Amino acid sequence: MLPVSEARATRSTSSAKPARRRPALAGAGKALSTAVAALAMVLGAGVVGVVGAPAAAAAPISNPSLEIEVKCPGAVAEIQVEWLGTRSARVHWSLEDTAADQKSPVLKYAARNAPGDGTSWIFQNGQPWMAVDGGRGDTASGGGTTWDPEGITQFNHLEVKVSNGTSDQDPTPCSETKRIYNYGMIAYQYALNQEGDEYQSENLEDGIGPDEWDCSGLLWFTYQNVPNFPSWTRMSSANQYTWAVEKAADNHTDLSNLTSQDVIKVDPSDRKVGDIVFYNGHVSFYAGDGRAFSALNEASGVGYNPVNWAPIRGDGSYYRIVGVR
Template identity: 30%
Template sequence: MRLLPRYRRAARALTAVTLAGVLGASGAAPYISTLPIAAYADTQSELDAARAQLSEIGAEYQALQEKLQQAGAELEETASQIESTQQELDQAQKLLSQNVSDDYKQGNVSLIDILLSSTDFTDLISRVFYAGKVNDAQTEAIDQVKELQTQLEEQQAQQQANLEATQAQVDEQAANQARASALVASLSAELQAELEAEAAQNENLASGIQSAEDASNGASNVPVAGNGSTDNAGGTVSGGGSTGGGSSNNSNNTNNSGGGTQGGGSTPAPSPTPEPDPAPPTNSGGSATVSSPISYALAMAGQPYVSAGESLAEGGFDCSGLVYYAYRQIGITLPRSSGSQYTYFKNNAGRFTTNKNELQYGDVVFFPGHVAFYVGNGQVFGATRPGQVAGYGNINWYGTFLGGGQL
């Protein structure tokens, strides 16, 4: 007997229900219809969890980057103050030593002023060594040296405190990178690719992935170091002279205590001969030019950030130290800090602009507390911050653009 269409449909439905009941009664699982759905649900759940975790890590990473950028600027400012004070101290000590020497030769010495100006018995003995009188001008000079030495010691103590605070932040960054790296490594290549694609629209996620990638550069494992010392090289005042000879402890001494080789830094290597400059990136703001200093800077890619570092012998560079190094290779000695370099370029550059659109390849570019080289397409190259290696970054990452140019 033939069934009408609606009855045929009913019969098929009844057969399906009966089959399902039989399968259910026999304990057989509906394999084809449920397993793919479960697998998809597990994958989606893993993706959602990874996205949330990486985004949280990324937000933390961004905050750490901002703190470390500021810490780098503070370290450089303190190093610059130490250098300036040390130079003043050296000059004051030399002048005082010369004055005392002249007075001693001329016999212009009186013991009363030595007695009145001595701070303790040891100081008195060292002053009496010069056997005589110190005029008012020399007393003032001695006080100036003492004041400068005290100021220098305070600056060096501040630098040490800054270094310790920065080290804590770098350690925190290293832990962040380790978490991000472990999370990414636990994902399949398919999930990693999907997160990479989503990162273009999710800033925190992109930062989380960047943190995982930065874990491999090893910069956060290099101890933060500076070249200041609480035991300054200026010595103590001895009857208007200096037992330390006024030797400089400033950052222009490449054999200072800031060497990154101690405590896990990289092994010093001879200065490399730079490779030819890469083709300058196109820039809508003007024609690109090739500058020799930038080739020396680019050859330092991957070197750790070292506070007050300005050579490979020190294990790395800070931002102004890399610019200082690059220009020194072509025979130009720049001021040492980013602030003084900014003033120097502003006054002496053959071309200096405050318009980002007018920047050219190889320009030295300045921001509050930071300096780098412009490489085109809105990108800069330099020693960025503690816990990072020398490399590339977006020009908008470093705050207010102050200007840039070339000598």
């Protein structure tokens, strides 16, 4: 599915970086009077790019699943991802030239399945890349439309590559690649596949299927089976809570130190389907519409129940298991 609209590159009117979750081109100024030089062999493909008149910037995602920067010296992209399920997402991007080196920052991203096959996002220029003019402090932003990429049955991760410079500007431009994983929605779908199974009281040697589960065993099993999720230790729900709290507390403010198996703390107002919610002696997936999904007890088995059936542990926060590598 191609994007409906993208913002063209424009010159920044301020040296200050836009606030997170605010339009990357808020108040963007005059149209550029020059075109980007011919771009050759960008990200492994020969391309030519032309910067046109400015257009209205696509609004950032107000509540993304994850927002990170991907950058190398002279170029920085801010990427917002909202996972909509196991094979669709919304992605909002912004790209900024941060050096007066006359090199053109370039952005490319693609939807990937577990082995790494997939399809590239096509920008408004009709190409699988976007560039801004080098040495001018220019910015561009866009995206935000629903993306249901063709050719993959499971949207396992988003691969983002940022480069500063092209082969005609520098034989070895800097580049940085990040992969943002869709762990939560895939694990949640695996949990839903167990709906109607029986409950097995918590025992670290049992409670892990194939058709009987305890709450922590269901959580462990579903994530353990997500492709590219690093193996993790079978823990009680109490220890899973401790693990999540400690992982989230270690995050940098800009989430620049996220690892391939990490956690972010989520305010209840920002909770999303697939987030993890902890109670005293219990753990559930958040299922949306005020519901939770878990292996609750012998009477309920594996299924839905109100998310507020008991006090949420700690300060009432939810936790999102994420991965960036």
